[in-house]
Amino acid sequence: MKKLIYQEIEGKSTSYIKVAAGLIATILVGLLAAYYMEHNGHVVTGMNNQIVWGLPHVFAIFMIVAASGALNIASIGSVFGKTPYKPLAPLSALLSIALLLGGLSILLLDLGRPDRLIVAMTHFNFKSIFAWNIILYNGFLAIVAVYIWTMMEGRFNKYTKPVGIAAFIWRLILTTGTGSIFGFLVAREAYDAAIMAPMFIVLSFSVGLAIYLLVLYAAYKYSDRPLSEKLINRLKNLLGVFVGGVLLLVTIFHLTNLYAAEHSGVEHFTLNGSSYAFMFWVFQIFLGSILPLVFFYHPAFANQLKLTLLGAGLVIVGGFFQIYVIVIGGQAYPLELFPEYDVSSSFYDGEVALYFPSLPEMLLGIGGVAIAGVIVLFGVKLLKFLPVSLADKDIDPHYNSQNKVANKK
Amino acid sequence: MTDHENSAKNLLKAPDNKSRRKFIGIASGVTGMTLLAPGIFLNQVAQAKTDAEAASSKVRWGMLIDTNKCKSGCNDCVSACADENGWKNQTRNNEELPNEVRVQWMRKVELKGKKTGREVSLPVMCQHCEKPPCVDVCPTGASFKRDDGIVLVDKHTCIGCRYCMMACPYKARSFVHSPVEFHDDYMPRGMGTVESCTFCVHLVDKNKSPACVSSCNEKAIMFGDLNDKNSDISKRVSQVASRQIRGDLRTDPGVRYQGL
Numbered sequence: 001m002k003k004l005i006y007q008e009i010e011g012k013s014t015s016y017i018k019v020a021a022g023l024i025a026t027i028l029v030g031l032l033a034a035y036y037m038e039h040n041g042h043v044v045t046g047m048n049n050q051i052v053w054g055l056p057h058v059f060a061i062f063m064i065v066a067a068s069g070a071l072n073i074a075s076i077g078s079v080f081g082k083t084p085y086k087p088l089a090p091l092s093a094l095l096s097i098a099l100l101l102g103g104l105s106i107l108l109l110d111l112g113r114p115d116r117l118i119v120a121m122t123h124f125n126f127k128s129i130f131a132w133n134i135i136l137y138n139g140f141l142a143i144v145a146v147y148i149w150t151m152m153e154g155r156f157n158k159y160t161k162p163v164g165i166a167a168f169i170w171r172l173i174l175t176t177g178t179g180s181i182f183g184f185l186v187a188r189e190a191y192d193a194a195i196m197a198p199m200f201i202v203l204s205f206s207v208g209l210a211i212y213l214l215v216l217y218a219a220y221k222y223s224d225r226p227l228s229e230k231l232i233n234r235l236k237n238l239l240g241v242f243v244g245g246v247l248l249l250v251t252i253f254h255l256t257n258l259y260a261a262e263h264s265g266v267e268h269f270t271l272n273g274s275s276y277a278f279m280f281w282v283f284q285i286f287l288g289s290i291l292p293l294v295f296f297y298h299p300a301f302a303n304q305l306k307l308t309l310l311g312a313g314l315v316i317v318g319g320f321f322q323i324y325v326i327v328i329g330g331q332a333y334p335l336e337l338f339p340e341y342d343v344s345s346s347f348y349d350g351e352v353a354l355y356f357p358s359l360p361e362m363l364l365g366i367g368g369v370a371i372a373g374v375i376v377l378f379g380v381k382l383l384k385f386l387p388v389s390l391a392d393k394d395i396d397p398h399y400n401s402q403n404k405v406a407n408k409k
Numbered sequence: 410m411t412d413h414e415n416s417a418k419n420l421l422k423a424p425d426n427k428s429r430r431k432f433i434g435i436a437s438g439v440t441g442m443t444l445l446a447p448g449i450f451l452n453q454v455a456q457a458k459t460d461a462e463a464a465s466s467k468v469r470w471g472m473l474i475d476t477n478k479c480k481s482g483c484n485d486c487v488s489a490c491a492d493e494n495g496w497k498n499q500t501r502n503n504e505e506l507p508n509e510v511r512v513q514w515m516r517k518v519e520l521k522g523k524k525t526g527r528e529v530s531l532p533v534m535c536q537h538c539e540k541p542p543c544v545d546v547c548p549t550g551a552s553f554k555r556d557d558g559i560v561l562v563d564k565h566t567c568i569g570c571r572y573c574m575m576a577c578p579y580k581a582r583s584f585v586h587s588p589v590e591f592h593d594d595y596m597p598r599g600m601g602t603v604e605s606c607t608f609c610v611h612l613v614d615k616n617k618s619p620a621c622v623s624s625c626n627e628k629a630i631m632f633g634d635l636n637d638k639n640s641d642i643s644k645r646v647s648q649v650a651s652r653q654i655r656g657d658l659r660t661d662p663g664v665r666y667q668g669l
Contacts, residue, residue, distance in 0.1 A: 038601070041585070041586050042584065042587075048509035049512070049513070049586075053575065112568065112602055113569045113602065120549055120568050124548070125544075125548060127544075127545050128546050128548045181572075185542075185576055186542060187655075331575070337533070338669075342521045343519065343521075344518070345517060345519065346517070347513050
């Protein structure tokens, strides 16, 4: 295997400039939406006193979960020593930082008082998983930045492994923290389950890798650099395992709930009796899990690049809807204060809460995605994140020996 | 000595010096008064209670609501709360806010037994839990519980993340969705922060009852110190069957319901 050469992309092509301009414009629109929401108050959003977390939170949580997952490729290379993944590590780390910053921007701009960021950074209630998350997110950014540094600076390459291990452990704790935001909510029937944490971890594996796969493909296609299809296949096979893992945990989560009579109401709501049931079965399960698995593993489709990319896209859609069903569906189901009674009040007791996402919320969410996009786009232009070639001959340590065998045959 | 030197000496003569000192003295005095007096005055007004008078963990404020007395359709306690705490008029561009984004510190809930058909009416507000989930989850510590059991939101450190609303088992909290046009000095309110029943802490601290208690003609709400064995509420809860809402969560609410 040759020594890999990393190089910035040129970033002068018309398409690069167009994409950059489009992303910056999207960020500006997102900021305007945030300003509109903050100026008028959340009354202009679809959120209300029943659905207190809306579409911005779905975007934010999805991106934060995906951020920790995007780092996995780097971890596989430097923590578990899988050589073919090592060239993929810098982009993986960059993408994880980008996604986290995008998600956090959304979360911050949706606060009732985003101007009090300094309060959030200086007042910590250590019993709050949210407070812990603030520390975990900041720590993650710092560790991954150092991780990138050790990868890029030749003199510090020897530290890549220990820093990579630290980053890997940190990311597991981070996603545990994100999942526990819901796991620790004893009041809501749809949450309050310890399995939320591992479920979020495996979900991060799948959506993080799916996003990584698409970004990697796009980066190499548009910079005209060779990319091994074998590598894409390898990533695809791994992605399939993660998708299966999420399915397993989702199944256990619902089976456990179905077994307990007290949860039958909320399970019926999520799986059968609401628009969230439609999102669950159609988007999360069929389009987001089953169909990608068919694309990835069925012999008729398994080696078709387009279907692999489509499958990865569907995994992202499925993951997004999974978060939507958890965040919004979980709030929509009425809190049971008086289990033995039918209830009614001026505050919607006993009623399924309604939520219609508003345009500003949508624009804020998309703006956050654009922030992540810009970070990646400028990152690969300014620093050496991408190997010049990811062709088999450049990255596969057994390439020559395999070829010799093939030639002999 | 030249004329010039003489005139310079004259300038330094005592009478002039005296008047200058006098002027400086008066000026400093006035400046000092201007700067310090309001501070002293405000300090007197806003002075925190002494340690002896401060909220004490020896007290546990609580309520006992007799649902047998609470009338269906009566909203007096809710209206009194809204009046007292400034959430009665909620408008935006001169129009009433839509109900789903209106702040509601207190609400009347009508119940009908699923199996029994029995009808009950009762008010629900912050239950002032001994172990409040809202306080546990608040990232900045803005949600807090006073030593005397009253759960409050510090409006200066609330960042408006709404995690407390996700955590509250009683839906007792509201988020202020639009600009607040008016609020009373004793009950600061602001857009982008979360609020809920304070047990009318400003009244309780003056040894008065919360607004809902005094407004109820049926005397259905009893307020007092649950820790004081001789208080009316303690005597009452020791005699009648009462329960806490979602007692299974072990948050130990300070509000109890009789006849439920």
